[in-house]
Amino acid sequence: MNAADFSAFCPAPKRAEVIEVCPRDGFQNVKAFIPTATKIAILDDLAEAGFKTIEVTSFVSPKAIPQMADAAEVLTEFRRKHVGIEAVALVPNVKGAEKAIANGAHTLNFVLSASESHNRENTRRTVDESLTELAEVCHLTGASHVHASVATAFTCPFEGDVPKDAVIKLVDKIIALGCKGVSLADTIGTASPRKVYGTLRAVKERFPQARVVLHLHDTQGMALANIMTAMSLGYNIFDAAAGGLGGCPFAPGAAGNVATEDLLNFLTALGVETDVDAGKVLNAAMKLPKLTGVPLCSHMAALTMCKTGA
Numbered sequence: 126m127n128a129a130d131f132s133a134f135c136p137a138p139k140r141a142e143v144i145e146v147c148p149r150d151g152f153q154n155v156k157a158f159i160p161t162a163t164k165i166a167i168l169d170d171l172a173e174a175g176f177k178t179i180e181v182t183s184f185v186s187p188k189a190i191p192q193m194a195d196a197a198e199v200l201t202e203f204r205r206k207h208v209g210i211e212a213v214a215l216v217p218n219v220k221g222a223e224k225a226i227a228n229g230a231h232t233l234n235f236v237l238s239a240s241e242s243h244n245r246e247n248t249r250r251t252v253d254e255s256l257t258e259l260a261e262v263c264h265l266t267g268a269s270h271v272h273a274s275v276a277t278a279f280t281c282p283f284e285g286d287v288p289k290d291a292v293i294k295l296v297d298k299i300i301a302l303g304c305k306g307v308s309l310a311d312t313i314g315t316a317s318p319r320k321v322y323g324t325l326r327a328v329k330e331r332f333p334q335a336r337v338v339l340h341l342h343d344t345q346g347m348a349l350a351n352i353m354t355a356m357s358l359g360y361n362i363f364d365a366a367a368g369g370l371g372g373c374p375f376a377p378g379a380a381g382n383v384a385t386e387d388l389l390n391f392l393t394a395l396g397v398e399t400d401v402d403a404g405k406v407l408n409a410a411m412k413l414p415k416l417t418g419v420p421l422c423s424h425m426a427a428l429t430m431c432k433t434g435a
């Protein structure tokens with residue numbers, strides 16, 4: 126098969142944007158508290174790799190996620206050291222948004238779910254109540270600083286399949302509020318390429334100009350296949366977590382995100398360019414087990430360990 130045949134088979138974009146989310150999604154699922162200085166050292170390593178955007182932390186109830194109790198310190202230090210990188214903070218409510226702004230977040234990533242049951246577990250609100258709070262957050266900061274993350278955009282741990290119409294309805298409301306973009310998350314990593322294709326095609330048809338980020342967990346090993354599916358529809362912005370860490374404490378069965386080093390290797394193999402240095406990400410990922418106590422879930426890290434005997 127020559128290159129032209131291959132691009133007809135999978136019309137991958139020329140460039141992709143990779144957003145690093147390990148410091149938020151990866152750490153939130155780690156039980157033992159990672160010392161603040163360690164979090165900052167990991168962020169320094171990741172910042173070195175060339176990401177334009179990093180999700181640095183989340184401003185959530187410390188009772189819900191004790192690991193994020195040092196969000197203010199982590200974000201302040203990150204902003205002081207890494208001036209040119211867009212610092213994102215996840216928030217579930219107005220209180221979190223106020224704290225994130227006070228500590229220098231460039232972008233607030235407001236989380237709500239496409240399914241009622243997960244939204245209630247995760248944020249103790251109905252989806253409508255979360256939307257009302259999202260509107261308040263947009264009013265507070267200016268919607269151009271607000272991105273919305275739609276959790277359970279494909280499947281829900283409590284309700285199963287999430288119909289694409291539920292996602293379209295929610296994205297419609299998010300875009301009407303003027304948010305700068307929207308993430309669609311496979312929160313528990315059980316979406317198939319077929320499911321991803323159906324939802325993403327409908328989203329593309331309805332919102333062709335929207336900035337849509339895909340946030341895919343890899344529980345069933347389908348994240349890269351789902352990313353390939355998304356790229357065939359023209360999507361090219363992906364969240365990923367160094368080392369494949371991650372998971373939502375309020376979504377039973379969720380494994381980590383697609384590992385950033387695996388995604389970068391995949392994109393390189395397809396000839397898709399990014400701004401990120403894959404070697405630096407791999408080095409950062411290899412340090413994570415010692416620093417966080419969490420084993421890696423990453424093909425590239427496993428391969429490196431095989432080769433080096435580390």
Ligand code: COA
Pocket residue numbers: 153183184185186187188189190215217218220221222224236247248249276373374375
């Ligand atoms: N940041 C810090 N503290 C917060 C907060 C925030 N964003 N939101 C609420 N709190 C504090 C309140 O001040 C209150 O503290 P107190 O008991 O010392 O007075 C306590 O948390 C409870 O506040 P309340 O408004 O009643 O919240 P809740 O108990 O109904 O919880 C959420 C709602 C959204 C705050 C909580 O469910 C949450 O933080 N969820 C996070 C979900 C998450 O991060 N999931 C993974 C990422 S998708």
Ligand code: ZN
Pocket residue numbers: 150310312340342371372373382
């Ligand atoms: Zn996630």
